Amino acid sequence: MITIPVPGAGWRMPALRATVNETAKGVRLMWRRRATLVMGAVTQGFMYLMIEFLVGGGHLNHAVLALTLPAFFAFSLASAAALAGSGSIAEEVNGGTLEQSQLSPVRPALLMAGRLAALAAEGLVPAAVVTAAYWAGFGVHYQVRPDVLVPLLLTIADALGYALLMAALTLTVASIGTVVHVFNMAVMFFGGMFVPAAVFPHPVEIFARFIPTTLGVQAINGTLAGLPLPAAWADGTLPLLLAHAAALSAAGWLTYLSTLRRARRGRGLSPR
């Protein structure tokens, strides 16, 4: 009897290894593109400042900056993750490597989880760095308590759910790359980067709360203003955020699995 050694058989859980490999691949690709990542983050940060100038009427209004900086963080994360997610799936479809990944014995959902972790890194690193620089540079005063971690983590989950949904749609909508820019603009505008969503007319505020990251930004703003977390729960923002993040993530997963299944049947895994 001949025994063929399986590469990496030392790993007890091959599924975990494949998932970690996907993350490592994404992080390595991000590092290879670090120059464009830095340029993109700097451009986005500059664009935010210029918007603040327009809103402030030709100068920076520090009170508005404090209210909109969390929205900039959320937008930066969501837009970078959505563009990278959609771009990477399109790249693999066009390059024919998405078909190859289907040969893996590991479930597609796990591979996507690994990919999503890399997208989180690609979105979080520039968003956190630029936000921290503005926070320190402009001396924005926030009341930071451990409470803020709850809405922050839920906002990150919400943004990643949005990115997953955009990546999933790439398999069926040929022009999704250009559409993501429009969705990102919606996240930027209704998410509170120009003006906090609570300032919008009431019907627009209700609509804005359906947009990814808006509820998260509202909850973060409340916590950073010194309101205790139970206040965000009592006014409904936190439960709605929880439901939104869960629904968006579920929609992203289900859409990804269903579009992947359809693409397998209809030869949608290779260039159209």
Next chain:
Amino acid sequence: MSSFLTSLGNETRKGLLFAWSERLQILMELPFFAVFILLAGPLLGAGQQIAAGRLSWSLHSGRTSLLLLAFVPALVFYFQAVKLFWRLLAEIQSGTLEQVYLSPLPSWLVAAAGRVVAALIETIIVVAGIYGIISAFVPLHYAWNVTALLPAAALVVTGTGYSLIIGGMTLVWKRIQMLQEGFLLLVMVFAIAALPVLTVPGWFAGLGRAFPVTSAVASLYGVLIARRPVTALWGTGGLVWLLGTAAAYLAAGILAFHAGERTARARGSLARY
């Protein structure tokens, strides 16, 4: 000459076919852009009220007319540059970009020309739709004048040059989505800053003049709102600045595309990803 025209016609037709395949996307964009313009008007320069948590959302005809004027160039850029970027990327990834070099046309012309007509048609449709939606809420006032076609033409030339710069960067760095989106939003911000919507500091206005749409927007404002002749030579919207910006961006675009192409060919990465 005939093969030149055939190639150009084929590229234009391809661009139009792509545009038609994206008609659903245009329908999705329309309401968002209209709502954005309607809501952006009241919040410009309203920092104090926003900080106080109360803002008057009343719509003003004059300001909304100005904002639409600033938004149209951003749409031209969006349809020309963003779509050229994604299609170029798809051609690099699937390996069809190398085929461009079988064409008798210069490669930069093949890359950009197919998009120009499609971008114009898409812009006209979207602007007409946005105009219709916004007019339902607030009257828009423009002094329609055929001379506005001059800044509009300069805008298309500038947009083509800008898209070639993005194209050149795509050939070298491939995934520049984030950078590209940031640039587009900056173009939009500085287009608004070109109009007398609010007072901006001198450095802000000076910086804005280097951005591709600022002079075209200022010229369009002069013709369509301030009822000035388009023939004034000097100033941000003057002919010298307008035509100079268009020529400079087109030349910079062709050079950037060539430089990107040369780098990609030297690396052998026109088709490899």
